[in-house]
Amino acid sequence: RAGLDAAYHATYDAWMGVSHLRFGPAEAEGRALAIAFWPDRKGFARRALDGLIADQDPAVDDPARFHEVSVAARGLMALDRLLFDAQAPDAGRGYPCRLVAAIGRDLAATSAALEADWAETHAPDMRVAGTEAARLYLHAEENNSIHNKSRKNINFSKICWSFFND
Numbered sequence: 001r002a003g004l005d006a007a008y009h010a011t012y013d014a015w016m017g018v019s020h021l022r023f024g025p026a027e028a029e030g031r032a033l034a035i036a037f038w039p040d041r042k043g044f045a046r047r048a049l050d051g052l053i054a055d056q057d058p059a060v061d062d063p064a065r066f067h068e069v070s071v072a073a074r075g076l077m078a079l080d081r082l083l084f085d086a087q088a089p090d091a092g093r094g095y096p097c098r099l100v101a102a103i104g105r106d107l108a109a110t111s112a113a114l115e116a117d118w119a120e121t122h123a124p125d126m127r128v129a130g131t132e133a134a135r136l137y138l139h140a141e142e143n144n145s146i147h148n149k150s151r152k153n154i155n156f157s158k159i160c161w162s163f164f165n166d
Contacts, residue, residue, distance in 0.1 A: 025117035034071045048073035056095050060102035074106050
């Protein structure tokens with residue numbers, strides 16, 4: 001189990017390094033939310049995971065079907081609940097173990113698609129002046145610009161800080 005916990009923490013730390021880039025490929029197919037559905041003040045993740053476990057939903061054995069499961073039951077926050085919540089069922093055996101594996105496979109596929117889109121399309125386009133991507137992401141007046149997204153993420157960080165310190 002120590003290896004699983006270490007892999008989770010390394011993955012989470014890696015996501016924190018790029019999670020502020022919530023535009024372009026991160027927005028495609030709701031990837032950012034699928035990787036980290038947070039904050040979840042209404043308990044969607046708990047309900048979604050509890051439902052999958054109660055129903056023993058076979059979607060966990062089919063990556064394409066599992067990819068269509070609610071983002072609340074996928075990604076890092078779902079893993080966090082399964083691995084570290086004292087009220088969660090034992091993730092080391094049975095259906096919860098298969099669910100952890102399904103979430104891991106889905107995270108790997110989502111991350112690979114996100115990385116490929118950045119590497120193959122968006123990053124090269126942003127390096128060429130005059131392209132639509134350069135105009136869209138690099139001009140401060142554009143709503144999706146890096147400048148505006150960064151400012152919004154700073155505000156989001158302030159909200160998160162107050163959430164945990166209230």
